[in-house]
Amino acid sequence: MNRDNDKGKVLILRSLVLGGAQLFFLFLLVFRLYYLQVYQADKYKTLADENRISTRLLVPPRGIIYDRHENMLAGNEQNFQALMVAEQTTDVDETLSAFKKIMPLSEDEEKRIRKDLKRNRSFVPIKIKDNLSWEEATKILLNSPDLPGVFIDEGLSRYYPYGNIFAHVVGYVAAVDERDVKDDPLLEVPGFKIGKSGIERLYDKNLRGKAGNLKLEVNALGRVMKEIERVDGIAGERIDLSLDVRLQQKAYELLGEESGAVVMMNVNTGEVLAFASAPAFDPNMFANGLSVEEWETINTNERNPLLNKTVAGLYSPGSTFKMIVGLAALESGTINKQSRSFCAGKMTLGNHTFHCWKDWGHGYLDMVEALQHSCDIFFYEVAQNLGINKIADMARRFGLGEKTNIGIENEKSGLIPDTEWKIKRFGEPWQQGENVISGIGQGYILTTPIQLATMVSRIANGGYKINPTFKKLDKNEKIGAENMGLSRQNIEIVKQGMFDVVNAQGGTAMMAKFDFNGQKMAGKTGTTQVRRISMKERETGVLEQDETPWKYRNHALFVAYAPHDNPKYGVAVVVEHGGSGSSVAAPIGGKMLLEALKLDATDKPVD
Numbered sequence: 001m002n003r004d005n006d007k008g009k010v011l012i013l014r015s016l017v018l019g020g021a022q023l024f025f026l027f028l029l030v031f032r033l034y035y036l037q038v039y040q041a042d043k044y045k046t047l048a049d050e051n052r053i054s055t056r057l058l059v060p061p062r063g064i065i066y067d068r069h070e071n072m073l074a075g076n077e078q079n080f081q082a083l084m085v086a087e088q089t090t091d092v093d094e095t096l097s098a099f100k101k102i103m104p105l106s107e108d109e110e111k112r113i114r115k116d117l118k119r120n121r122s123f124v125p126i127k128i129k130d131n132l133s134w135e136e137a138t139k140i141l142l143n144s145p146d147l148p149g150v151f152i153d154e155g156l157s158r159y160y161p162y163g164n165i166f167a168h169v170v171g172y173v174a175a176v177d178e179r180d181v182k183d184d185p186l187l188e189v190p191g192f193k194i195g196k197s198g199i200e201r202l203y204d205k206n207l208r209g210k211a212g213n214l215k216l217e218v219n220a221l222g223r224v225m226k227e228i229e230r231v232d233g234i235a236g237e238r239i240d241l242s243l244d245v246r247l248q249q250k251a252y253e254l255l256g257e258e259s260g261a262v263v264m265m266n267v268n269t270g271e272v273l274a275f276a277s278a279p280a281f282d283p284n285m286f287a288n289g290l291s292v293e294e295w296e297t298i299n300t301n302e303r304n305p306l307l308n309k310t311v312a313g314l315y316s317p318g319s320t321f322k323m324i325v326g327l328a329a330l331e332s333g334t335i336n337k338q339s340r341s342f343c344a345g346k347m348t349l350g351n352h353t354f355h356c357w358k359d360w361g362h363g364y365l366d367m368v369e370a371l372q373h374s375c376d377i378f379f380y381e382v383a384q385n386l387g388i389n390k391i392a393d394m395a396r397r398f399g400l401g402e403k404t405n406i407g408i409e410n411e412k413s414g415l416i417p418d419t420e421w422k423i424k425r426f427g428e429p430w431q432q433g434e435n436v437i438s439g440i441g442q443g444y445i446l447t448t449p450i451q452l453a454t455m456v457s458r459i460a461n462g463g464y465k466i467n468p469t470f471k472k473l474d475k476n477e478k479i480g481a482e483n484m485g486l487s488r489q490n491i492e493i494v495k496q497g498m499f500d501v502v503n504a505q506g507g508t509a510m511m512a513k514f515d516f517n518g519q520k521m522a523g524k525t526g527t528t529q530v531r532r533i534s535m536k537e538r539e540t541g542v543l544e545q546d547e548t549p550w551k552y553r554n555h556a557l558f559v560a561y562a563p564h565d566n567p568k569y570g571v572a573v574v575v576e577h578g579g580s581g582s583s584v585a586a587p588i589g590g591k592m593l594l595e596a597l598k599l600d601a602t603d604k605p606v607d
Contacts, residue, residue, distance in 0.1 A: 057185060058212030059192055061156055063236025065170055065199055065207075068273075068472045069604065071245045072161060073170050074200065079157035080137035081130035082150060087122035089149035096128075098146045102139060103129060108291060131157060131288050158193065158287040162245065164280035165252045168308040169243065169408070169470070171198020172283035186211050193287065197308075199239065199470065202407040209236035240472045242271035244606055250595045251276035254588045259303040260556075260575040261310045263453035264592055266607075267561055267570040269473055270457070270466035270481075272406070273606060274571075274592065275450075277309040302551070303576075311404075311411040314446040315574055318526030318581070319374045319508075320559045321395075321441025323459060323494045326367055328394035329382045330490040337493050340366050343377035354380055354436055357527075371497025374508045374525060376440050383439025388430055391438060392418040397484055399454035399467075400447055406468050414451055417444040442528060449572050452559050457570035458484070459498075460522075460561035463491050475607065498522035499564050502590075508582045509558065512590035517601070521593045523560025525581035530555060553577035558585035562593040569596045569606075 065074035082099070089095045096113070099105070105113075109129065116126045128150065132140070137152045144150065158173045160166065173193040186192055186208060195204035212233030217226045251262040255278040264274040281298055298305055307313065329335045345361035347354050356362065356376040362369075370378035383391060395401055401416030417438070419430040437443040447455075454468055464481040499522040501507040508525045530552060556578030561570040571589045578584035599606050 057188075058214050058230070058233050059155075059186065060209035060211060060233030061235040062158060062173070063203075063207035063209065063238055065239045065241065067241055067243045067245045067248075068271075068606075069244065070240075073166050073241070073243070073245075075159050075161070076156040077159040078134075079130065079155050080132040080134065081153050081155065082128040082132060082137075082140055083125040083153050084128050085122075085125050085149045085151075086117060087149075092117065095147055095149055098143075099128060099140075099150065102143050102147075103132075103136065105129065106291065125151075125153075158284075160283045160287070162248075163282050163284065165248055165276070166243075167198075167280040167283045168277040168310065169198050169275040170283070171200035171202075172196055172286040173200055174286050175289075184208065196286070197409060199241065199407075201409060202470075203237070203239050207236040207239065210234040241470050242266075242273060242472045243275060243470065244273045244599075246599060247274040247592065247596060247606070248276060250274070250592060251588075252278060252280075254591055255575070258575050258578060258584075259309075260573070260578065260585075261313055261449040262571065262573050262588065262592060263310055263449045263468075264569060264571045264596065265453050265457050265466075265468055267457035267460040267567050268464075268466065268481075270454075270469050271473055272453075272468050272470055273569070273596070275310055275470075277307070277313070279303050279305040281305045308408060308410065309574070309576075310449045311406065311408050313448060313574065313576075314412055314414060315448070315555055315557070315576075316443075316445055316528040317400075317441040317447045317452060318528035318555070318557055319376075319440060320452060320456075320524050320526035320557050320572075320581075321445065321447075322371060322374070322379050322439075323498065323524060324395050324398060324400070324455070325379050325383055325386070325391055325439050325441075326371065326494050326497070327486065327490060328390050329386050330367070330493060331394065331486060332386065332390050334386050334390075335367065335382060337368075337489075338366065340364050341370070341378045341381050343375050345377070347377055347380055349384070349433055349436060352433055354433075367493055368497040368500060371494065371524065372500035372504055372507050374501070379439040380436045381439075383435045384432060386435070386439075388435050388438055389418050391435075392416045395445075397465075397486075398458050400451050404450050404454055404468050406450060406470065411450075412446075412448055414448050415444055415446040441526065449574050452557070452572035452574070453570055456524075456559040456561055456572060459491065459494060460567035460570050462488060495522060495564075498524050498560075501525065502560070502586075503564075509560075509586040509590070511582065512558075512586035514590060514594050516594055516597050519563035519597050521560050521562035521590060522564045523558055523586065523589060525586050526557035526559075527579075527581045528555045528557065530577070551577060553579050556581045556583075556585040558589040560586075560589045560593060562597060568600075569593055 061076050064072055067073055086092055113126060113128060120126060141152060174196045175193055176187045180194065195201035210233050213231045215228040217228055247264055251274045255262060255276060258278060260278055262274055262276040265272055285294055342364050343356055343362040345356050345359050362373050362375045365375055365378055395416045401414050403411050403413045422428060422430045434443055438445060450468055457466055463484045463486040465484050466481045502509045502513045502521055502523050509523050556575040558573045558581050561567045571592050573585040573589045575584050596606055
């Protein structure tokens with residue numbers, strides 16, 4: 001009996017323990033559910049939304065680039081592209097085959113499509129072809145029953161309405177690659193394009209704008225179910241440049257088939273009005289994507305259309321450098337306005353003979369006459385007496401031998417040598433003969449067209465240190481250019497020589513002169529050798545330029561400004577292997593200045 005009672009107590013005790021345990025675990029479960037559903041509700045709602053909602057960046061319209069008169073140089077145009085969702089097709093190969101009957105696909109395009117199909121899930125849209133016109137997009141839509149899974153998407157692509165004539169200055173956009181700094185989430189958007197050269201690159205961050213957001217509801221596989229919210233981005237900034245479409249067009253018209261550069265500036269503000277490098281390329285090809293054949297055609301052209309000759313072309317300045325030598329001599333007191341020298345056509349230094357371009361010589365000349373006739377002997381002697389260091393100092397004051405920092409990539413600094421440079425570069429002392437050839441802008445001296453335009457602008461404005469800029473300045477904006485501290489009288493001597501180059505009998509640029517309502521130009525021609533002429537050639541007769549292979553012909557140069565009595569415009573022209581500065585480069589420079597003056601006389605002047 002007692003044993004039965006003991007068993008009953010044990011069972012009751014066990015029941016109580018089990019019941020208590022069940023109540024305890026039930027309490028824990030209720031508490032946990034309450035904790036998750038009440039205290040942690042926001043957290044798990046967010047996690048659920050993250051599984052349900054996909055957020056994507058929306059690319060904003062890229063900023064528009066204008067010239068000084070609000071002509072659009074770079075804008076955006078409606079772009080249609082054909083996309084395909086593989087899982088919505090009955091057979092991908094059949095769909096592509098049907099598409100090709102309507103719209104041809106290149107071998108490169110087909111390779112890209114196959115690669116994208118392997119890389120992406122079957123429900124992710126694959127680009128078949130982009131940059132379609134409305135007519136092409138309509139044609140695809142009309143044939144949609146034969147193209148299951150294919151649809152048309154609309155967007156914006158970069159467009160350059162003036163094609164090649166602004167290629168080197170405005171530049172182009174292209175797809176982001178691994179070398180680009182990923183400093184913006186937009187750069188991770190497939191197909192996003194950034195500025196790769198020119199103004200597009202210089203102001204890229206300003207032009208990009210601010211990204212928008214698109215919220216989409218997706219299922220567990222990531223397939224889009226519906227659009228939840230769209231917040232459009234902010235378009236990129238508008239950029240207004242100092243350039244003038246009309247002058248830029250004129251520069252390319254005058255260069256024609258030649259290889260070279262033209263730079264025109266406002267001599268008082270530094271605003272660049274024309275910035276032409278020829279030949280050029282169509283930036284729209286880069287924005288839309290180059291084919292292998294197109295790239296080969298451009299890259300193998302011996303006249304190098306990809307080289308921006310305005311800032312990266314290096315040329316001996318030749319006789320356009322004589323103003324610098326003359327100013328250095330006048331400022332140092334080596335010569336004065338009355339100083340004269342005799343040119344017999346050649347001079348001897350040691351065992352070497354240096355020749356003037358005019359075999360029989362110029363006779364006696366002063367500084368103004370030496371510039372007018374571009375006498376080499378006069379400047380040989382001046383440079384020999386002056387020394388390279390004083391020449392180099394004056395050259396650098398006028399912007400030669402250093403980058404202008406105008407903002408275009410790959411700008412070269414050129415080279416203005418001196419005695420210290422020669423020791424560092426070659427471990428050898430400077431020689432007297434090197435002074436002589438430096439006096440006519442050859443030897444080691446190298447300049448760029450933008451530097452030559454800066455040089456002639458500083459001469460024209462009376463010795464004020466203006467710097468070239470693409471920024472369009474307000475008419476009331478004061479420049480505050482630094483006075484370089486040169487004698488006004490000495491600058492006027494040089495300017496008189498430049499005026500006579502164009503307007504006086506015997507001047508080397510007389511064929512380019514003009515008189516527009518009493519306004520004339522002043523300038524200086526230059527012709528530089530790209531190969532050395534041997535003594536044997538001089539004795540037997542040097543071949544005419546048109547008898548010489550193109551790549552061995554002389555470079556033709558010209559720098560000038562106008563109006564001569566109240567300078568406003570400065571221009572530098574370089575024609576690679578053009579043969580003669582007076583017959584090839586000077587007419588281009590003269591017509592550029594005349595065009596600017598004519599535009600000023602219209603109801604829509606350059607400014």
